[in-house]
Amino acid sequence: MTNWEPILLANVNRPNSEKIETYMRYGGYEALRKALKMTPDQVTAEVKLSELRGRGGAGFPTGVKWGFMPKDAPVKYLAVNTDEGEPGTFKDRLIVERDPHTILEGVIIAAYAIGAHRAFVYIRGEFFLGVKRWIKAISDAYQKGFLGKNILGSGFDLDVSVHRGAGAYICGEETAMIESLEGKRGVPRKKPPFPAQKGLLGQPTIVQNCETLANVPHIILRGGRWYASIGTEKSRGMKIFCVSGNVNSPGNFELPLGTPLKEIIYEHAGGVRRGRDIKAIIPGGSSTPFLTAEKINTPMGFETLQAAGSALGTGAIIVMDETTDMVEVVRHVTRFYVHESCGYCFPCRIGGKRMLSSLEKLAGGKGSMRDIEDLEYVAKGMYGRTFCPLGTGMAEPVLSALRLFRPEFEKKTTKN
Ligand SMILES: Cc1cc2nc3c(=O)[nH]c(=O)nc-3n(C[C@H](O)[C@H](O)[C@H](O)COP(=O)(O)O)c2cc1C
Incomplete structure (x- = not known):
C-alpha cells in the first residue's frame, strides 16, 4: 500500500479543524510569511517548478497560467472555484468545510504572485456549511492581518469576498462562473480571449480550483522541487x-x-x-x-x-459491480447533463434531449436497434462540437458505454 503523509487533508480530522487557531497551531500561514518575503515572480517560479496541474478537471499547469497574467494591467482578479458540480466529486467541499484556511492561505499567496488585490470565492449554492465556513475563515483572516491592507507589513493589499451560486453545474466552467459572478445568467463565453487576458468585468482573471490552491502553501514551504518529487513524470504531487x-x-x-x-x-x-x-x-x-x-x-x-x-x-x-445495469447508468448520467445544459448551443440543447429519449426507451425495454444507432449518431455529432466542454462531457459516457458494453444495450431492444 502506498503510504504517504497527507498534506491537503492533514488537518481535516483534528478537533475544531476549521478554526484559524487550529490551523495556525499546526504551522498555518507560515507559507504566507515566507511568500511575502519572496518576489511575486519567485513565487510563480516555485509553483512552475512544482509542475502542479489544476485539480478542477482540465489539468492545466498552474504556474504557467499565472505567468499568462499581463504584468502591466492595472486591475487583476483571482476567482476561486468552489462550485464542485461534477457527479462523484466531493473533495473541495471537505476541505472548505473542515479546513478552509488551507485554501485561503493558497488564495492569498496566489493573489500576491499574480498581482491581484481582489479575490472572489464562487461557491455552489447548496453548500450551506461551506458558505459559512468560507465567510468565517475570511473574517478571521482579516482580524489576524492576513487580509486587508498591508498584509503582515508587506505592503501587499488583498480583499476577498464570497459569492453564492444557485446550484448550476455549468457555473463551474470558468467563463460561465465569471458571467454568474457579474450577476448574469451562467452561460460560457467564447475563448479566446481566455480569462487571464479578459475575465471578470473585462479584467485579467485567474480562475483556480480549491484543491489546486490548497497545494500552494506546501509548495512554498517545502519547495517546488520537493513537490515535483511526488507522483509520476507527468503527474506531480x-x-x-x-x-x-x-x-x-x-x-x-x-x-x-x-x-x-x-x-x-x-x-x-x-x-x-x-x-x-x-x-x-x-x-x-x-x-x-x-x-x-x-x-x-x-x-x-x-x-x-x-x-x-x-x-x-x-x-x-x-x-x-458486475450486477450494474449499464444502460441505466448511462440514462441516469445523461439525465443529469441534459438538466444541467445551459441551452446556449443547439448540439448540447437538442442532442442531449434526443440521446435521453433513446436511452429512456431502451431502459424501459421499448427501444429498438434504431435507437442505439440514433444514440451513437447523435453522441458522435455532439462530441467536440459543442460551444463548451459540457456537451462533449455528455457524449463521453454514452460513446464509451456503447464501445465497451454494446451487447447490454442490444439485449434491451425489442426485435426490430
Ligand atoms: C461544464 C464544466 C464544469 C466545470 N465545473 C468545475 C467545478 O465545479 N470546479 C472546478 O474547479 N472546475 C470546474 N471546471 C473547470 C473550470 O472551467 C476550470 O478549468 C478550473 O476551475 C480551473 O482551475 P484549475 O486549473 O485549478 O483546475 C468545469 C469545467 C466545465 C467545462
Missing part, C-alpha cells in the same frame, strides 16, 4: 481521490498521483461490496469515459489514464 459506488468504504483518499486504481479501490476504499467483481469504473467524474475491470492496474495520473482511454478529470472514482 498529491491528489484527493473521491471514491464512491459499490465499495465498502467510500470516501476521500489523499494519495500521490500515479497510485494504481486497484490499490485505491481495494486497499483504501475497502474493496467491492459483497466481494463482487467489477464491471465498470469511472475514474475522473461522470464526464470521463468508463474503464473496464481489465484496466484496474492503471496508475491514476493524467497521462496514464489518457493512454487507458479515459481521463483523470477531478479524480472522482465511481465503482460499478
